[in-house]
Amino acid sequence: MRVVPLFACACGSVLVPLVVAGWGGMEEAAWSLRPVLSSLSSTPLLTVLCAALACALLFGVTRGGQKKDGLPPHPPGTTGVPLLGETLKLLKAYTSNVEHAWYGPKIAQFGAIFRSHVYFSPAVFCGGDIARRLLSAREGGDGLEMWMPGTMRQLVGPLHPLRLQKSLHTPVRKALTLAMTPERLAKFVPVAQAIVDRHLAQWAGAESVKIADGADALACDTALPLAIGPRAAQAAGGADMLADIKRVYQGFFAVVPFPLPGTALRTALAAKRRIEAFHRAHLAARMGEGGVDEDSDGWGGVAHAVLAHEDPRIGGNMDLAVDLMIGLQIGGQKVPAVSMALLAFQIARRPDVRRRLPQELDEVLGPPGPSQRSPTFDDINGRLTFLDACVRESMRVRPIATAQMRVATRPLEVGGYQLPKDSMFFYSISLTHHMDPAFGAAEGRCPMAAAGTHFAHMDFDEGFLPDRWLKESDRKDERAAGAARPQRWVPFGAGMHACVAQNAALLAIKVFAATLFSRYHVELLDKRVAWSDSPFCELEHRVPARIFPRKAR
Known part of the structure; x- marks a missing residue:
């Protein structure tokens, strides 16, 4: 031997x-x-x-x-x-x-x-x-x-x-896709809107707020009802759940790959067990109630579609449902949270974008005041084109996940x-x-400066250009010479393991941004671009800002 x-x-x-x-x-x-x-x-x-x-x-x-x-x-x-x-x-x-x-x-x-x-x-x-x-x-x-x-x-x-x-991935992915069709996600919009309204009201009532910290809590509160519905989500302690999600993420990138006492991985495993226990208890209670009914608002979460699925390998499979709900909750918290913070930072620090976005929001939702309405699913996915361009450009320049x-x-x-x-x-x-050739790259190659190391179009300061995503007739920035190619926009990955909940994540991000910039003015207290020592694109200062209502016209 x-x-x-x-x-x-x-x-x-x-x-x-x-x-x-x-x-x-x-x-x-x-x-x-x-x-x-x-x-x-x-x-x-x-x-x-x-x-x-x-x-x-x-x-x-x-x-x-x-x-x-x-x-x-x-x-x-x-x-x-x-x-x-x-x-x-x-x-x-x-x-x-x-x-x-x-x-x-x-x-x-x-x-x-x-x-x-x-x-x-x-x-x-x-x-x-x-x-x-x-x-x-x-x-x-x-x-x-x-x-x-x-x-x-x-x-x-x-x-x-x-x-x-x-053997199981394909039917499960199809089940999750059916659980998040446009028709079903349209029912989730008012759920997300109520959560965003509550959080932004708290931000506006504070002397200052760190938007990244606030977005962490907001995205956690949004991800849970996405997975299990708002009625069940009310039973979870938001702060405790968010703390456990952060512990799990720290465990993902733990230096010591063994759950030894005092290590980040051991702490993360304990946090994961608590999250799992919550979901298992909730799903067991729901199944015990015969519970595949929607909540009163018409949205029962993705859990509804999983439990009710006709495939016997999926419907009623407690272990599968628990793992799916944990994945949706953890993944559905971090990506939207970081994206919300970076998007708010990018918009608030650019006078031209800060001026144009509220103009579009006022045209679609109405000016600030009692007559202004909340964005609908159709607003988010069709009418608010400059908002969509800002979201796409922010996630293009700094994709939250850099590789699969x-x-x-x-x-x-x-x-x-x-x-x-x-x-x-x-x-x-x-x-x-x-x-993307729209940014000056030849097919199969990348645009390089003379030094061979700098990508101007990927620069966080110089490269942010939402107009590249607009129709030529709608562009107002002369630098947007070529249209970006949507098939090369892959912040959620590609292939069979691309994020199946990306449409739901984008929905939450856009509801947040539309509400924030239609109703409030954001004054940044620190405009530096200083990245934290993190595998995600998080700013070191956590985006400190003052949030106050826009004046009614």
Whole structure:
């Protein structure tokens, strides 16, 4: 039993000096050995040893492998230092919210598909239409499976939408889609509106408010009735629930991947159990009541559609319903919350946008005063075009989730390159946003400044241009020369595992923004762009502001 570990150590002791000395060709062998190393790594000890061996093999810089036996070459790229690869550089860019500074030089050197080595594994980074088509054609079927860090796998249930494979994923996704049709979401608008009204009234009554903190609480209060309906949501303690959701998110990115005492992961697991207990008790009570009826306002939450589904694998499946509700609540809190705060910050700091948006809102909803009405579903999704443009542009410049991760279950071809079996595949949302030809990019490439590292159209200060989403006849900014392509706008991901609740999230964000800027004036107390040390795009100062009512005309 000790022969294999000793042999692995011996190989590592020989290979590491050779590779460090510059034997860059060993990297090609590492990509070929990846499946073998993966199969050997069935025990914790061998996992560490094989990972060290693989990472040693992966050291070096390559312009791409040679075509062998008729197979496409591996993508070009750099793989960094032994063991860690380029993990630290990538994490630093992500947590500083300047991931384009990491992508930029690589795109300039290698193109939109390039190889790296992160999280102890070979990886391919890709963006744009090529990657999106690959996800749509392969994911969940032949070639790609969802991948997430071990800490995240411990915190989302086995029946969470992100972990379901094709046999159950497809019917569950269809059930969730039917639960959030436009007709059903129209019934959710007044539910969200009442929550937004209550929170904004509290903001306006305070001397100052940190919009990001307020948006956290508002989005939590919106996500829960989206999942289970307003009647059941009243039974939850909002502050306690929000605190537990934040603990779960901290656990997703915990440094220590084991639930040891005092670690963030252990705290997160305890928080997840409390959230799970709440949902299990609620769903059990609802099923005990025969309870698949809608609430009195016509909206019973997504839980209604899941419990009432005719497929016996879905309808009445308590474990599935609990995991789905937890996923909707946790995911439905963070993305809208961060998006609301960044959107309010972007609009309030730009005089031209701050002037144009209230003008559109006044035309559709009426001017401030007793006659002004709340936005309807049709307003949100058709009449308020400049509001929609502001939301899209804010989420384009700074997508909350920067990448989706998959693992190749067999060798695949991506844009003329080979993606080896068991390698990680990063579908880069930021990179896809960079590549839109409307922003000056040639097809398959990205617009680069002379220095090769700066993307003006992705700059938080210079790049925010809502007019790019409007019809040419409606544009008022001469910089918007080309129309943005909606298919390249993917802040909620792409493929079968794209966020199924994205329409509901956008609805909540737009109801918030329409109500805030139609009824209130926002005076920022800090206009600096200083990003927090967070994997999400959160501003360090949490957007302090004064909120006061607009004057009636």
